[in-house]
Amino acid sequence: xxxxxxxxxxxxxxxGDDLASxxxxxxxxxxxxxxxxxxxxxxxxxxxxxxxxxxxxxxxSEAKRLVARRGRTSIVETRHGFIMAAxxxxxxxxxxxxxxxxxVDPDASARxxxxxxxxxxxxxxxxxxxxxxGRAWRDGLVDMAIGAAGIQVLNDFRGEVxxxxxxxxxxxxxTVDELAAASExxxxxxxxxxxxxxxGVSHFVTSDDGPGVQALVRQNKDDWFRLGHREAxxxxxxxxxxxxxxxxxxxxxxxxxxxxxxxxxxxxxxLRFIRLKxxxxxxxxxxxxxxxxxxVRSGFExxxxxKRLNRGRILYEAPEVILPFVSLEDAHHYGDHRDNxxxxxxxxxxxxxxxxxxxxxxGEGVGSAWISSTIFCSPIVRETLGISEQWQPLGAIAIGxxxxxxxxxxxxxxxxxxxxx
Ligand SMILES: Cc1cc2nc3c(=O)[nH]c(=O)nc-3n(C[C@H](O)[C@H](O)[C@H](O)COP(=O)(O)O)c2cc1C
Numbered sequence: 001x002x003x004x005x006x007x008x009x010x011x012x013x014x015x016g017d018d019l020a021s022x023x024x025x026x027x028x029x030x031x032x033x034x035x036x037x038x039x040x041x042x043x044x045x046x047x048x049x050x051x052x053x054x055x056x057x058x059x060x061s062e063a064k065r066l067v068a069r070r071g072r073t074s075i076v077e078t079r080h081g082f083i084m085a086a087x088x089x090x091x092x093x094x095x096x097x098x099x100x101x102x103x104v105d106p107d108a109s110a111r112x113x114x115x116x117x118x119x120x121x122x123x124x125x126x127x128x129x130x131x132x133x134g135r136a137w138r139d140g141l142v143d144m145a146i147g148a149a150g151i152q153v154l155n156d157f158r159g160e161v162x163x164x165x166x167x168x169x170x171x172x173x174x175t176v177d178e179l180a181a182a183s184e185x186x187x188x189x190x191x192x193x194x195x196x197x198x199x200g201v202s203h204f205v206t207s208d209d210g211p212g213v214q215a216l217v218r219q220n221k222d223d224w225f226r227l228g229h230r231e232a233x234x235x236x237x238x239x240x241x242x243x244x245x246x247x248x249x250x251x252x253x254x255x256x257x258x259x260x261x262x263x264x265x266x267x268x269x270x271l272r273f274i275r276l277k278x279x280x281x282x283x284x285x286x287x288x289x290x291x292x293x294x295x296v297r298s299g300f301e302x303x304x305x306x307k308r309l310n311r312g313r314i315l316y317e318a319p320e321v322i323l324p325f326v327s328l329e330d331a332h333h334y335g336d337h338r339d340n341x342x343x344x345x346x347x348x349x350x351x352x353x354x355x356x357x358x359x360x361x362x363g364e365g366v367g368s369a370w371i372s373s374t375i376f377c378s379p380i381v382r383e384t385l386g387i388s389e390q391w392q393p394l395g396a397i398a399i400g401x402x403x404x405x406x407x408x409x410x411x412x413x414x415x416x417x418x419x420x421x
Contacts, residue, residue, distance in 0.1 A: 001200050002201055003200055004182055004183055004185065004186050006193040006195065007026050007194075007196065010022060010023070010026045010194060013044040014044060014045075015046075015047035016045070016047065018116075019037075019041065019042065019045040019113060020112070020113045020116030020120070023035065024121065027195065029117060029121060030123060030199070031125070032123075032199070033125045033126075033198065033202075033205075034125065034126040034127075034151060034199075034201055034204070034205065035113070035117070035128070035196075035197055036130060036179065036180060036183035036187070036195065036196040036198060037110075037113065037128070038129075038187060038195070039102055039103060039106065039129050039130060039146055039147075040100055041194045042147075043103055044094075046109065048101045048102070048103060048104070049098045049100055050098065050099050050100075051098055052089075052097070052098065055091060055099055059074055059086050059089050062076075062078055062087035062102070063077065063078065063079075064077045064078060064079055064081075065077045066235060067228060067231065068227065068228025073086070074086060074087075075134075075228065080146070080217070082133075082146060082217070084133055084134075087101075087102070088102040088131050088146075089102075106129045106213065107147045107148060107149065107213055107214055110127040110128065110147040110148050110149035111127075111149040111209050111212075113127050113149075114149040124150065125150060126151030127148065127149045128145045129147035129148070130143040130144060130146060130180040130183065131144065142177075142180075142181045142184070143180045143181050143183065143184040144176075144177045145180040145213045145216070146213055147213055148176045149209040149210065149212060150205055150206055150208070150210065151176060152175055152204045152205075153175060153176045153210060153215050154172050154173065154174060154175060154215065155204075156171075156172045157171040158172060175204055179201065182198070183196035183198060184196075220364075220365050226363060227363060232363055233359060234409065235362070237406035237407070237409065238369045239367025239368060239400070239402040240369050241402065242319055242401060243319075245319065245400070245401045247320045247399055247400065251366055252322070255364070255366075256357065258357060259324075259353045259360070260353065261356060262352035262353035264346075264352075264353075265331075265346060265349055266330055266331075268330035270326045270327045270328070270329075270346050270350065271324065271349075272324070273324055273325070273357075274322070274323040274325070274385060274387075275320070275321075275322050276320075276321040276323060279384060284315055284316055286377075286380050287373055287377050287380060287381070288312055290377045291312065291376070291377070292309060295308055295309070312373065314371065315371060315398055318400045319401075320399040321396055321397065322397045323381070323393065323394075323395075323396050324350065324353065324357065324397060325350070325392060325393055325394060326346050326353075326391070326392045327390050327391050327392075328343060328390045328392060329388075329390050330346075343392075346392070347392060351394070354370060354397070366399060366400070367400060367401060367402035368399045369397070370396075370397055371395055371398060373396045374393035374394070374395055374396050375393050375395050378393045381393050
């Protein structure tokens with residue numbers, strides 16, 4: 001039988017309090033129990049209250065990246081990798097003008113409490129630290145574990161056979177979250193009960209601290225929902241500085257597959273891409289020379305010339321460069337003004353394809369810069385790469401993982417760009 005009981009009578013916690021000792025005074029703990037602690041009192045004991053009349057500043061300081069924003073609500077990834085509203089920053093049950101930030105390392109906090117209790121009482125318990133989360137697919141909040149020690153965090157049923165004889169392929173239960181959510185029933189928000197003790201689950205209690213809740217943080221490549229659907233478009237920025245981390249073929253394939261879904265005239269598929277490998281330096285060197293000649297003709301010289309040309313370094317330095325083209329093979333030929341319109345149609349379709357490409361990379365957490373370069377020297381590009389006259393260069397796309405945090409986009413009013421007639 002599983003029982004969950006709330007613990008009352010804990011004093012108001014302040015910075016520097018010995019939480020484990022106060023908990024041991026407030027309740028009786030036995031071997032195999034699971035102690036669930038609301039993160040708020042851990043934050044208080046660890047002096048994680050921040051004077052913050054403006055909650056937004058506190059959220060910004062705690063956020064690694066924005067996932068979605070609607071009005072005043074921001075969903076962000078915290079420094080720990082949790083996706084939470086307001087980075088878990090909470091102004092309830094704290095002195096006026098203060099915000100409680102999550103513990104810096106909740107797994108470490110759980111380990112400390114567990115070790116202190118083991119030392120004082122000679123018992124082995126599991127410790128879970130919880131906070132309240134919203135859920136992407138469902139209304140209503142639940143408590144989930146943000147830190148854990150001495151408890152099996154996941155319960156892996158993969159490979160087991162159910163009563164109907166079916167082998168389970170993907171069932172890995174988040175045990176710590178189940179216990180955290182259940183414990184909230186006795187630690188309800190309005191009662192001063194920041195602790196719960198769960199008995200009857202000693203089979204989940206482990207002799208070592210275990211991996212903690214960090215084991216549940218989904219890594220980027222497995223995260224299908226990195227961004228809200230609006231942010232998937234609006235948070236893309238041109239990235240001009242990359243780390244050396246290579247881009248996987250899988251990521252490029254995802255982006256190329258997205259690119260070719262862009263609308264195109266005459267039910268055609270006019271986009272073409274070349275991934276620069278062996279010919280990259282030769283092509284860039286030839287393009288640079290052509291650019292230099294153009295700049296000199298426009299009066300550039302000395303430092304100003306060098307500074308301009310330096311802007312082209314990105315294509316030498318990015319981990320990947322992909323050249324997009326539009327093929328005009330399927331454009332109709334009329335022999336009059338419509339031929340130009342046909343070309344325009346195919347070119348704008350190419351632009352839509354490139355934007356899809358950039359957005360798909362962004363969705364995978366990969367940065368890009370769309371560089372005009374090849375558009376200004378198409379004969380050199382065609383000749384160096386041996387491609388058809390029908391292929392119209394659409395620039396070059398430098399691709400890599402960003403080495404900088406891109407600035408937030410200036411918010412423009414659509415009204416400036418929009419009229420009704
Ligand atoms: C056709 C095209 C050519 C571009 N060429 C360059 C370029 O040569 N160098 C560069 O740094 N950025 C280039 N950009 C990127 C723009 O400068 C960038 O999109 C703009 O500053 C807005 O920033 P954002 O993409 O972060 O919104 C180009 C963009 C487009 C659409």
